[in-house]
Amino acid sequence: MTTAMLATMVLCFALSVSVAVSIGLSALVGMQASNAHMLISVKEMFNAINKFPLAAIPFFILAGNLMETGGISRRLVEFAKSIVGGVQGGLPMTCVLTCMIFAAVSGSSVATTFAIGAILIPALIKHGYPTSYAAALQATSAELGVIIPPSIPMILYGVSAEVSIGELFIAGFGPGILIGGALMLFVWIWCKWKGWGKDDGDGRLPFGRAFLQAGWALLMPVIILGGIYGGVFTPTEASAVAVFYALVVGVFVYREIRLTDLYAILRKSVISSAVIMFIIANAGLFAFLITRAGVPEAIGRYLESVLQSPAMFLLGVNLALFVIGMFIETSASIIVLAPILAPVAQHFGIDPVHFGLIMVVNLALGMITPPFGVNLFAACTVAKISLDRIITQLIPFVLVVLACLMVITYVPQLSLGLRDLVYAK
Numbered sequence: 001m002t003t004a005m006l007a008t009m010v011l012c013f014a015l016s017v018s019v020a021v022s023i024g025l026s027a028l029v030g031m032q033a034s035n036a037h038m039l040i041s042v043k044e045m046f047n048a049i050n051k052f053p054l055a056a057i058p059f060f061i062l063a064g065n066l067m068e069t070g071g072i073s074r075r076l077v078e079f080a081k082s083i084v085g086g087v088q089g090g091l092p093m094t095c096v097l098t099c100m101i102f103a104a105v106s107g108s109s110v111a112t113t114f115a116i117g118a119i120l121i122p123a124l125i126k127h128g129y130p131t132s133y134a135a136a137l138q139a140t141s142a143e144l145g146v147i148i149p150p151s152i153p154m155i156l157y158g159v160s161a162e163v164s165i166g167e168l169f170i171a172g173f174g175p176g177i178l179i180g181g182a183l184m185l186f187v188w189i190w191c192k193w194k195g196w197g198k199d200d201g202d203g204r205l206p207f208g209r210a211f212l213q214a215g216w217a218l219l220m221p222v223i224i225l226g227g228i229y230g231g232v233f234t235p236t237e238a239s240a241v242a243v244f245y246a247l248v249v250g251v252f253v254y255r256e257i258r259l260t261d262l263y264a265i266l267r268k269s270v271i272s273s274a275v276i277m278f279i280i281a282n283a284g285l286f287a288f289l290i291t292r293a294g295v296p297e298a299i300g301r302y303l304e305s306v307l308q309s310p311a312m313f314l315l316g317v318n319l320a321l322f323v324i325g326m327f328i329e330t331s332a333s334i335i336v337l338a339p340i341l342a343p344v345a346q347h348f349g350i351d352p353v354h355f356g357l358i359m360v361v362n363l364a365l366g367m368i369t370p371p372f373g374v375n376l377f378a379a380c381t382v383a384k385i386s387l388d389r390i391i392t393q394l395i396p397f398v399l400v401v402l403a404c405l406m407v408i409t410y411v412p413q414l415s416l417g418l419r420d421l422v423y424a425k
Contacts, residue, residue: 005030023282030289048284053155058273059239060108063246064115065265070250070257073115075214082210089191090200093184095120099141100180104221109145113378121383136393139379143364148176150235157356160338167353171415179404186400216249283329310348325366357415
Protein backbone atom coordinates (compact mmCIF):
# COMPACT_ATOMS: atom_id res chain seq x y z
CA MET A 1 0.00 0.00 0.00
CA THR A 2 2.71 2.47 0.97
CA THR A 3 4.60 1.76 -2.26
CA ALA A 4 1.46 2.35 -4.34
CA MET A 5 0.81 5.62 -2.56
CA LEU A 6 4.34 6.92 -3.09
CA ALA A 7 4.35 5.82 -6.75
CA THR A 8 1.06 7.62 -7.37
CA MET A 9 2.38 10.75 -5.70
CA VAL A 10 5.57 10.78 -7.78
CA LEU A 11 3.53 10.26 -10.97
CA CYS A 12 1.21 13.14 -10.07
CA PHE A 13 4.16 15.43 -9.42
CA ALA A 14 5.67 14.45 -12.76
CA LEU A 15 2.37 15.41 -14.43
CA SER A 16 2.35 18.78 -12.58
CA VAL A 17 -0.78 17.95 -10.60
CA SER A 18 -1.26 20.32 -7.64
CA VAL A 19 0.20 19.19 -4.33
CA ALA A 20 -3.09 18.92 -2.42
CA VAL A 21 -4.70 16.90 -5.22
CA SER A 22 -1.59 14.70 -5.51
CA ILE A 23 -1.74 13.90 -1.80
CA GLY A 24 -5.47 13.20 -2.03
CA LEU A 25 -5.17 10.95 -5.07
CA SER A 26 -2.29 8.96 -3.57
CA ALA A 27 -4.33 8.55 -0.38
CA LEU A 28 -7.32 7.30 -2.38
CA VAL A 29 -5.04 4.77 -4.10
CA GLY A 30 -3.92 3.68 -0.63
CA MET A 31 -7.56 3.31 0.40
CA GLN A 32 -8.23 1.03 -2.56
CA ALA A 33 -5.02 -0.94 -2.05
CA SER A 34 -5.93 -1.63 1.59
CA ASN A 35 -9.59 -2.42 0.78
CA ALA A 36 -10.76 0.27 3.21
CA HIS A 37 -14.27 1.70 3.00
CA MET A 38 -14.26 4.98 1.09
CA LEU A 39 -16.34 6.69 3.77
CA ILE A 40 -13.25 6.52 5.96
CA SER A 41 -11.60 9.05 3.66
CA VAL A 42 -14.32 11.61 4.37
CA LYS A 43 -14.14 10.93 8.10
CA GLU A 44 -10.35 11.27 8.28
CA MET A 45 -10.26 14.41 6.15
CA PHE A 46 -12.86 15.97 8.44
CA ASN A 47 -10.99 14.84 11.56
CA ALA A 48 -7.77 16.40 10.21
CA ILE A 49 -9.31 19.88 10.21
CA ASN A 50 -11.78 19.40 13.08
CA LYS A 51 -9.30 20.61 15.71
CA PHE A 52 -9.85 23.73 17.80
CA PRO A 53 -6.21 24.98 17.56
CA LEU A 54 -6.52 24.97 13.74
CA ALA A 55 -9.18 27.68 14.05
CA ALA A 56 -6.25 30.00 14.59
CA ILE A 57 -5.10 29.55 10.99
CA PRO A 58 -7.97 31.42 9.24
CA PHE A 59 -7.99 34.04 12.00
CA PHE A 60 -4.25 34.65 11.72
CA ILE A 61 -4.51 34.79 7.92
CA LEU A 62 -7.36 37.30 8.24
CA ALA A 63 -5.34 39.29 10.79
CA GLY A 64 -2.39 39.27 8.40
CA ASN A 65 -4.50 40.59 5.53
CA LEU A 66 -6.01 43.26 7.79
CA MET A 67 -2.51 44.25 8.90
CA GLU A 68 -1.38 44.41 5.29
CA THR A 69 -4.29 46.57 4.12
CA GLY A 70 -4.50 48.60 7.32
CA GLY A 71 -0.89 49.72 7.22
CA ILE A 72 0.31 47.73 10.23
CA SER A 73 2.57 45.40 8.23
CA ARG A 74 4.02 48.34 6.30
CA ARG A 75 4.86 50.18 9.51
CA LEU A 76 6.49 47.07 10.96
CA VAL A 77 8.56 46.81 7.79
CA GLU A 78 9.57 50.47 8.06
CA PHE A 79 10.49 49.99 11.71
CA ALA A 80 12.63 46.94 10.93
CA LYS A 81 14.20 48.76 8.00
CA SER A 82 15.15 51.67 10.29
CA ILE A 83 17.16 49.19 12.39
CA VAL A 84 18.93 47.03 9.80
CA GLY A 85 18.13 48.62 6.44
CA GLY A 86 21.08 50.98 6.32
CA VAL A 87 23.63 48.39 5.17
CA GLN A 88 24.14 46.53 1.93
CA GLY A 89 21.62 43.70 1.94
CA GLY A 90 19.52 45.60 4.46
CA LEU A 91 16.24 44.88 2.67
CA PRO A 92 16.55 41.06 2.94
CA MET A 93 17.62 41.55 6.57
CA THR A 94 14.50 43.69 7.04
CA CYS A 95 12.43 40.78 5.73
CA VAL A 96 13.86 38.43 8.36
CA LEU A 97 13.53 40.92 11.23
CA THR A 98 9.96 41.84 10.28
CA CYS A 99 8.99 38.16 10.23
CA MET A 100 10.50 37.78 13.71
CA ILE A 101 8.34 40.64 15.00
CA PHE A 102 5.26 39.44 13.12
CA ALA A 103 5.78 35.93 14.48
CA ALA A 104 5.02 37.30 17.96
CA VAL A 105 1.41 37.94 16.87
CA SER A 106 0.95 35.11 14.39
CA GLY A 107 1.03 31.40 15.13
CA SER A 108 0.99 30.65 11.41
CA SER A 109 3.93 30.81 9.02
CA VAL A 110 1.50 30.96 6.09
CA ALA A 111 -0.12 34.11 7.47
CA THR A 112 3.34 35.60 7.93
CA THR A 113 4.21 34.75 4.33
CA PHE A 114 1.16 36.50 2.93
CA ALA A 115 1.20 39.53 5.25
CA ILE A 116 4.90 40.37 4.97
CA GLY A 117 5.54 38.90 1.54
CA ALA A 118 2.89 41.07 -0.08
CA ILE A 119 4.98 44.10 0.91
CA LEU A 120 8.57 42.89 0.80
CA ILE A 121 8.62 40.58 -2.22
CA PRO A 122 7.63 43.45 -4.59
CA ALA A 123 10.07 45.75 -2.75
CA LEU A 124 12.94 43.26 -3.13
CA ILE A 125 12.17 42.82 -6.83
CA LYS A 126 12.03 46.61 -7.28
CA HIS A 127 15.52 46.91 -5.73
CA GLY A 128 16.97 44.45 -8.24
CA TYR A 129 16.80 41.18 -6.33
CA PRO A 130 15.80 38.12 -8.41
CA THR A 131 12.16 37.16 -7.99
CA SER A 132 13.16 33.60 -7.12
CA TYR A 133 15.49 34.86 -4.35
CA ALA A 134 12.80 37.13 -2.91
CA ALA A 135 10.29 34.28 -2.77
CA ALA A 136 12.80 31.82 -1.23
CA LEU A 137 13.85 34.39 1.38
CA GLN A 138 10.27 35.18 2.33
CA ALA A 139 9.26 31.52 2.59
CA THR A 140 12.25 30.75 4.84
CA SER A 141 11.85 33.85 7.04
CA ALA A 142 8.15 33.13 7.54
CA GLU A 143 9.11 29.77 9.07
CA LEU A 144 9.87 31.81 12.20
CA GLY A 145 6.09 32.24 12.54
CA VAL A 146 5.83 28.77 14.08
CA ILE A 147 9.10 28.86 16.06
CA ILE A 148 8.74 32.18 17.87
CA PRO A 149 5.60 31.90 20.03
CA PRO A 150 2.65 31.83 19.81
CA SER A 151 2.94 28.71 17.65
CA ILE A 152 0.25 26.32 16.44
CA PRO A 153 2.67 23.34 16.10
CA MET A 154 3.85 23.89 19.69
CA ILE A 155 0.25 23.77 20.86
CA LEU A 156 -0.29 20.51 18.99
CA TYR A 157 2.91 19.00 20.41
CA GLY A 158 1.96 20.06 23.93
CA VAL A 159 -1.45 18.42 23.60
CA SER A 160 -0.12 15.27 21.91
CA ALA A 161 2.86 14.70 24.25
CA GLU A 162 1.19 16.09 27.39
CA VAL A 163 3.80 18.84 27.83
CA SER A 164 3.21 22.34 29.18
CA ILE A 165 2.42 24.69 26.30
CA GLY A 166 3.58 27.65 28.38
CA GLU A 167 7.01 26.05 28.83
CA LEU A 168 7.19 25.30 25.10
CA PHE A 169 6.39 28.91 24.28
CA ILE A 170 9.07 30.26 26.62
CA ALA A 171 11.59 27.76 25.24
CA GLY A 172 10.85 28.84 21.66
CA PHE A 173 12.40 32.29 21.99
CA GLY A 174 16.03 31.07 22.05
CA PRO A 175 15.82 28.93 18.88
CA GLY A 176 13.75 31.63 17.13
CA ILE A 177 16.31 34.34 17.83
CA LEU A 178 19.17 32.02 16.81
CA ILE A 179 17.57 31.17 13.44
CA GLY A 180 16.56 34.78 12.80
CA GLY A 181 20.06 36.06 13.61
CA ALA A 182 21.72 33.37 11.49
CA LEU A 183 19.50 34.19 8.51
CA MET A 184 20.26 37.92 8.80
CA LEU A 185 24.00 37.24 8.98
CA PHE A 186 23.77 34.88 6.00
CA VAL A 187 21.80 37.27 3.75
CA TRP A 188 24.20 40.11 4.61
CA ILE A 189 27.22 38.00 3.59
CA TRP A 190 25.40 36.65 0.52
CA CYS A 191 24.43 40.13 -0.70
CA LYS A 192 28.01 41.35 -0.18
CA TRP A 193 29.25 38.45 -2.28
CA LYS A 194 26.63 38.92 -5.01
CA GLY A 195 26.86 42.71 -5.01
CA TRP A 196 23.13 43.07 -4.37
CA GLY A 197 21.35 45.72 -2.34
CA LYS A 198 23.76 48.63 -2.50
CA ASP A 199 20.84 51.07 -2.50
CA ASP A 200 18.72 49.27 0.10
CA GLY A 201 18.95 52.25 2.44
CA ASP A 202 17.08 54.56 0.04
CA GLY A 203 13.95 55.95 1.66
CA ARG A 204 14.87 54.61 5.09
CA LEU A 205 13.20 56.47 7.97
CA PRO A 206 15.09 57.58 11.10
CA PHE A 207 14.64 55.13 13.97
CA GLY A 208 12.69 57.56 16.19
CA ARG A 209 10.21 58.48 13.48
CA ALA A 210 9.74 54.84 12.42
CA PHE A 211 9.22 53.83 16.06
CA LEU A 212 6.53 56.47 16.59
CA GLN A 213 4.75 55.53 13.35
CA ALA A 214 4.82 51.85 14.29
CA GLY A 215 3.77 52.41 17.90
CA TRP A 216 0.29 50.88 17.54
CA ALA A 217 1.69 48.05 15.43
CA LEU A 218 4.40 47.28 18.00
CA LEU A 219 1.81 47.27 20.77
CA MET A 220 0.13 44.29 19.10
CA PRO A 221 2.76 41.69 20.14
CA VAL A 222 2.66 43.08 23.68
CA ILE A 223 -1.11 42.58 23.87
CA ILE A 224 -1.07 39.13 22.26
CA LEU A 225 1.86 37.68 24.22
CA GLY A 226 0.88 39.48 27.42
CA GLY A 227 -2.63 38.07 27.15
CA ILE A 228 -1.36 34.53 26.54
CA TYR A 229 1.24 34.51 29.33
CA GLY A 230 -1.08 36.40 31.65
CA GLY A 231 -3.75 33.73 31.23
CA VAL A 232 -6.27 36.18 29.75
CA PHE A 233 -6.85 34.08 26.63
CA THR A 234 -5.57 30.92 24.95
CA PRO A 235 -3.23 31.03 21.96
CA THR A 236 -6.12 30.11 19.67
CA GLU A 237 -8.29 32.86 21.15
CA ALA A 238 -5.34 35.19 20.67
CA SER A 239 -5.82 34.84 16.91
CA ALA A 240 -9.32 36.31 17.21
CA VAL A 241 -7.94 39.10 19.41
CA ALA A 242 -5.34 39.80 16.70
CA VAL A 243 -8.14 40.13 14.12
CA PHE A 244 -10.10 42.53 16.35
CA TYR A 245 -7.03 44.64 17.14
CA ALA A 246 -5.90 44.80 13.49
CA LEU A 247 -9.42 45.81 12.43
CA VAL A 248 -9.74 48.55 15.05
CA VAL A 249 -6.27 49.99 14.34
CA GLY A 250 -6.69 49.78 10.56
CA VAL A 251 -10.16 51.36 10.53
CA PHE A 252 -10.12 53.87 13.39
CA VAL A 253 -6.44 54.66 14.13
CA TYR A 254 -4.56 54.52 10.84
CA ARG A 255 -7.80 54.89 8.83
CA GLU A 256 -6.44 52.95 5.89
CA ILE A 257 -9.19 50.30 5.83
CA ARG A 258 -12.52 51.38 4.38
CA LEU A 259 -15.73 49.40 4.69
CA THR A 260 -15.56 48.75 0.95
CA ASP A 261 -12.18 47.03 1.48
CA LEU A 262 -13.59 44.41 3.86
CA TYR A 263 -15.16 42.26 1.15
CA ALA A 264 -11.86 41.90 -0.73
CA ILE A 265 -9.97 41.24 2.53
CA LEU A 266 -12.44 38.57 3.65
CA ARG A 267 -12.55 36.97 0.21
CA LYS A 268 -8.76 36.78 0.02
CA SER A 269 -8.59 35.32 3.54
CA VAL A 270 -11.24 32.70 2.80
CA ILE A 271 -9.48 31.54 -0.36
CA SER A 272 -6.08 31.35 1.37
CA SER A 273 -7.55 29.52 4.35
CA ALA A 274 -9.43 27.07 2.14
CA VAL A 275 -6.28 26.18 0.22
CA ILE A 276 -4.31 25.53 3.42
CA MET A 277 -7.16 23.59 5.03
CA PHE A 278 -7.54 21.48 1.89
CA ILE A 279 -3.85 20.58 2.06
CA ILE A 280 -4.17 19.75 5.79
CA ALA A 281 -7.28 17.63 5.15
CA ASN A 282 -5.58 15.58 2.45
CA ALA A 283 -2.40 15.33 4.51
CA GLY A 284 -4.51 14.08 7.42
CA LEU A 285 -5.89 11.23 5.30
CA PHE A 286 -2.41 10.46 4.00
CA ALA A 287 -1.02 10.44 7.56
CA PHE A 288 -3.88 8.17 8.69
CA LEU A 289 -3.01 5.59 6.04
CA ILE A 290 0.71 5.80 6.80
CA THR A 291 -0.05 5.33 10.48
CA ARG A 292 -2.42 2.46 9.74
CA ALA A 293 0.39 0.79 7.79
CA GLY A 294 2.56 1.03 10.91
CA VAL A 295 5.26 3.22 9.38
CA PRO A 296 5.68 5.68 12.32
CA GLU A 297 5.69 2.85 14.89
CA ALA A 298 8.27 0.99 12.82
CA ILE A 299 10.43 4.12 12.71
CA GLY A 300 10.12 4.55 16.48
CA ARG A 301 11.03 0.92 17.21
CA TYR A 302 13.93 1.04 14.77
CA LEU A 303 15.36 4.22 16.29
CA GLU A 304 15.04 2.85 19.81
CA SER A 305 16.72 -0.45 18.96
CA VAL A 306 19.50 0.79 16.71
CA LEU A 307 20.47 4.14 18.21
CA GLN A 308 21.79 3.41 21.68
CA SER A 309 23.08 6.82 22.84
CA PRO A 310 21.10 10.09 23.26
CA ALA A 311 23.36 11.88 20.74
CA MET A 312 22.83 9.19 18.08
CA PHE A 313 19.12 9.02 18.87
CA LEU A 314 18.75 12.77 18.29
CA LEU A 315 20.73 12.54 15.05
CA GLY A 316 18.55 9.66 13.83
CA VAL A 317 15.36 11.48 14.82
CA ASN A 318 16.47 14.62 12.99
CA LEU A 319 17.21 12.67 9.82
CA ALA A 320 13.88 10.85 10.01
CA LEU A 321 11.86 13.99 10.78
CA PHE A 322 13.54 15.91 7.96
CA VAL A 323 12.46 13.27 5.44
CA ILE A 324 8.99 12.88 6.99
CA GLY A 325 8.49 16.66 6.99
CA MET A 326 8.97 16.71 3.23
CA PHE A 327 5.96 14.45 2.70
CA ILE A 328 3.57 14.99 5.60
CA GLU A 329 2.14 18.33 6.75
CA THR A 330 3.72 19.69 9.94
CA SER A 331 0.62 19.55 12.15
CA ALA A 332 -0.24 16.04 10.99
CA SER A 333 3.35 14.88 11.59
CA ILE A 334 3.37 16.22 15.14
CA ILE A 335 0.00 14.69 15.99
CA VAL A 336 1.15 11.29 14.67
CA LEU A 337 4.77 11.21 15.84
CA ALA A 338 4.87 13.14 19.13
CA PRO A 339 3.11 10.43 21.19
CA ILE A 340 5.50 7.84 19.70
CA LEU A 341 8.84 9.63 19.88
CA ALA A 342 8.47 11.76 23.04
CA PRO A 343 8.44 8.72 25.40
CA VAL A 344 11.49 7.29 23.62
CA ALA A 345 13.26 10.64 24.05
CA GLN A 346 12.44 10.64 27.77
CA HIS A 347 13.85 7.09 27.97
CA PHE A 348 17.15 8.56 26.76
CA GLY A 349 16.93 11.32 29.39
CA ILE A 350 16.02 14.11 26.94
CA ASP A 351 13.80 16.87 28.33
CA PRO A 352 10.36 16.68 26.62
CA VAL A 353 10.28 20.47 26.14
CA HIS A 354 13.70 20.41 24.46
CA PHE A 355 12.59 17.49 22.29
CA GLY A 356 9.43 19.39 21.37
CA LEU A 357 11.49 22.33 20.10
CA ILE A 358 13.63 19.92 18.05
CA MET A 359 10.49 18.43 16.49
CA VAL A 360 8.89 21.79 15.75
CA VAL A 361 12.02 23.34 14.21
CA ASN A 362 12.77 20.23 12.17
CA LEU A 363 9.24 19.73 10.88
CA ALA A 364 8.97 23.46 10.19
CA LEU A 365 11.67 22.82 7.59
CA GLY A 366 9.00 20.82 5.79
CA MET A 367 7.22 24.13 5.17
CA ILE A 368 10.12 25.24 2.95
CA THR A 369 11.12 21.95 1.35
CA PRO A 370 9.41 20.35 -1.67
CA PRO A 371 7.12 18.68 -2.36
CA PHE A 372 4.65 19.79 0.35
CA GLY A 373 6.16 23.07 1.58
CA VAL A 374 3.12 25.27 2.23
CA ASN A 375 5.31 28.35 2.69
CA LEU A 376 6.77 27.79 -0.76
CA PHE A 377 3.34 27.74 -2.36
CA ALA A 378 2.29 30.84 -0.46
CA ALA A 379 5.48 32.71 -1.43
CA CYS A 380 5.19 31.58 -5.05
CA THR A 381 1.57 32.78 -5.08
CA VAL A 382 2.64 36.23 -3.88
CA ALA A 383 5.62 36.37 -6.25
CA LYS A 384 3.58 34.89 -9.13
CA ILE A 385 6.21 32.33 -10.11
CA SER A 386 6.29 28.54 -10.30
CA LEU A 387 7.78 26.41 -7.53
CA ASP A 388 10.59 24.96 -9.63
CA ARG A 389 12.12 28.43 -10.14
CA ILE A 390 13.00 28.97 -6.47
CA ILE A 391 14.57 25.61 -5.61
CA THR A 392 18.14 26.68 -6.41
CA GLN A 393 17.83 29.85 -4.34
CA LEU A 394 16.22 27.89 -1.52
CA ILE A 395 19.05 25.40 -0.88
CA PRO A 396 21.40 27.81 1.00
CA PHE A 397 18.57 28.91 3.29
CA VAL A 398 17.69 25.31 4.12
CA LEU A 399 21.36 24.62 4.96
CA VAL A 400 21.46 27.62 7.31
CA VAL A 401 18.35 26.43 9.17
CA LEU A 402 19.76 22.89 9.32
CA ALA A 403 22.96 24.24 10.92
CA CYS A 404 20.84 26.08 13.50
CA LEU A 405 18.87 22.88 14.10
CA MET A 406 22.07 21.06 15.00
CA VAL A 407 22.92 23.78 17.53
CA ILE A 408 19.40 23.61 19.00
CA THR A 409 19.64 19.82 19.18
CA TYR A 410 23.00 19.54 20.94
CA VAL A 411 22.93 22.74 23.04
CA PRO A 412 19.76 22.17 25.11
CA GLN A 413 20.32 25.25 27.28
CA LEU A 414 19.55 27.40 24.25
CA SER A 415 15.96 26.20 24.60
CA LEU A 416 15.79 25.37 28.29
CA GLY A 417 17.78 28.25 29.82
CA LEU A 418 14.94 30.79 29.71
CA ARG A 419 12.39 28.09 30.59
CA ASP A 420 14.38 27.11 33.70
CA LEU A 421 14.76 30.76 34.67
CA VAL A 422 11.05 31.55 34.34
CA TYR A 423 9.79 28.32 35.87
CA ALA A 424 12.65 28.09 38.41
CA LYS A 425 13.52 24.48 37.59
